[in-house]
Amino acid sequence: MKDLAEIEVDDVEKAIKPKTWKDTLWNITKVVLKFAVTGALLYYVFSKVPLQAVKLRLIHANYWWMFAALLCFFASMIMSSWRLSSFFKSIKLKLDPRFNFRLYLLGLFYNFLLPGGIGGDGYKIYLLNKNYKLPAKKVFWAIMFDRLSGLWAIGLITVALIFLIPQIDIHIGIPLSIFIVASAIYYFVAYKFFRDYTHYFWQAHLKALAVQSLQVTAIVFILFGQNFTGKFSPYLLSFLISALATIIPISVGGAGIRETVFQQLSRVFPMDMDLAVFLPISFYLISIIVAVSGIYYVLRPSRLEEGLPKTEDNSENTES
Secondary structure, eight states, X not given: OOOHHHHHHHHHHHHHSOOOHHHHHHHHHHHHHHHHHHHHHHHHHHHHSOHHHHHHHHHTSOHHXXXXXHHHHHHHHHHHHHHHHHHHHHTTOOOOHHHHHHHHHHHHHHXXXXXXXXXXXXXXXXXXXXXXXXXXXXXXXXXXXXXXXHHHHHHHHHHHXXXXXXXXXXXXXXXXXXXXXXXXXXXXXXXXXXXXXXXXXXXXXXXXXXXXXXXXXXXXHHHHTTXXXXXXXXXXXXXXXXXXXXXXXXXXXXXXXXXHHHHHHTTTTTOOHHHHXXXXXXXXXXXXXXXXXXXXXXXXXXXXXXXXOOGGGGGGGGOO
């Protein structure tokens, strides 16, 4: 059976080769299914929460705070690209920071707005493999550990927020112990079987913590824009749980999934239901605004690699 890296590389290769009618049909089917799932989830959410109430919140929001949330999310993307560079450096792939960030924005665009394509991660694997002759598996695992570091950071912040929510009747020592043990196992497996990727391991994970903290701060700013004065922790915890739920790529950019998670959790935690649904929608809109900036490098591909040293200057990167 093929492993995940081989499957990812196969997907990239298929995407850049001439498509058969079966490939085209399958891609169309995937897109239709994703839109169908997104539509069904949003229909369910708005059957429980009046769309008009959410619309009014968007119209009457304080847009200075919304702009602050946008800047915060953009800063998290800069930090995300910096985090990914740590894992790239682990495999001796030293990219120009400008190129790395441009590539990250382009990948964000592919992930959000081209649900039927090879995706941002697939494009990174293809482009870096093509230009630096690195084995595709090496690039794949660098990107995979980048994602895992994000999950680790979400787990740590989640443990902290559990302590602040009295509705969760559990001693803080239990989730904290689980997190510590899971972190130890995670590092042991990484060091034992993927040692190359542990050279900047904790440095990258601290960056991941900064990324998630910036995104949580963006949610706080959105709440400020609604003149919110209640307890923030239930909304922030719901946001992190919804982020975990979007790992499964069954909707367009996670739309519908986040809203459903928030709507369901508003029955458990003390949250205003229409505000709970407004938060993921506004965060999704902010994400799209930032992701759209990546289209510039689709229209002007020459700008993507501007400032890169010649391939021969990176000869150390060609080592497998």
